[in-house]
Amino acid sequence: MPEIWFPNLGIEIDQLSRVAFSVFGKDIYWYGIFIGLGVLGGIMLVLHEAKRTGQSEDLYLDFAMYAIIISIIGARLYYVAFSWDSYSDDWTKIFAIREGGLAIYGGVIAGALTTLVYSKMKKIDFFLMADTAVPSLIFGQMLGRWGNFFNKEAFGEYTDGLFAMRYQLSQVRLGDVSDYTLANLQMSGGVEYIQVHPTFLYESMWNLGVLLILFYVARHKKFTGQVMGLYFLGYGLGRFWIEGLRTDQLMIGDFAVSQVLSAILVVAAILFMVFKNQYDKKKLALVVESPETTESLEEIESTTEALAESETTEETEAVEASKEASKETLETITEEVKEENTVVDETKKENATEEVEG
Secondary structure, eight states: OOSEEETTTTEEESOOOSEEEEETTEEEEHHHHHHHHHHHHHHHHHHHHHHHTTOOHHHHHHHHHHHHHHHHHHHHHHHHHTTGGGTTTOGGGGGOGGGOOOOHHHHHHHHHHHHHHHHHHHTOOHHHHHHHHHHHHHHHHHHHHHHHHHHTOSOBSBOOSTTOEEEEGGGSOGGGSOHHHHTTOEEETTEEEEEEOOHHHHHHHHHHHHHHHHHHHHTTOSSTTHHHHHHHHHHHHHHHHHHTTBSSOOEETTEEHHHHHHHHHHHHHHHHHHHHHHHHHHHHHHHHHOHHHHHHHHHHHHHHHHHHHOOSHHHHHHHHHHHHHHHHHHHHHHHHHHHHOHHHHHHHHHHHHHHHHO
């Protein structure tokens, strides 16, 4: 009988081992391979995004080294903290990451803190860095979920829907199987199967959709931080829904930790994008409407008209000198505004770059 079965789709997988291959007697798990592919793909993606927006690729490569290590540590600590009963008797199990047990929200929190600290150290706009990095994050999450499939974990409650998936009961952790699912065991060829929601598949496909949206918005964004905000909104909505289907939730009291955090992130993301957009619009309006900017633009316009009407070399040179002086004045004002409003400056720079490339 097949180990994994999608009865309503007519898909059967006879055997699916957690182990991909062995090196010098050491098993290499599919879970680790998918995590590794997510990391490598994420690095390539963030370097591409940095190049596209005119940023330093070396800077983001350096940042990725810190972010990856710290995020994995954060994901593991988060999981262990909310599953302490499974580790309290044997602390060495905390380091058995190859067997699974990474909570993505722990990685996201650790990654966000790493970005904040790194951006301050390098004096780079945090929101610009976040916009550049989050497509790589959702890409890694999308691939990482397939590791759960090979580990036969992170599944949902019983269902008889189109995507219903069957695992052999003997090959899953009984602690992850709910009473409702056990009450609906499926028998085939003398083998007991649980028939559940393939939540790993739901989340992977959801993340793919979020990634495509982020790709589009990154090329048409209205303010820095918009891509980051949409990531938290999109991922938070999907995770809130999918977490409600799962049976292996990390709990705090009677509440699923990931659902609570997802709800908070969705609300925070909406509020952030609304206020950040308004804030940047006001700042930009102050730049455009400032007396110094208006005066310099008027001077350039008048000297340009005088240049067109000048007849002698001396007159032309004098007018050109006046024009250059006005330009220098405007440039000085612009630099001062940039120092006072770095965020607006970065937004304008990115938009300008995208228009040239388009």
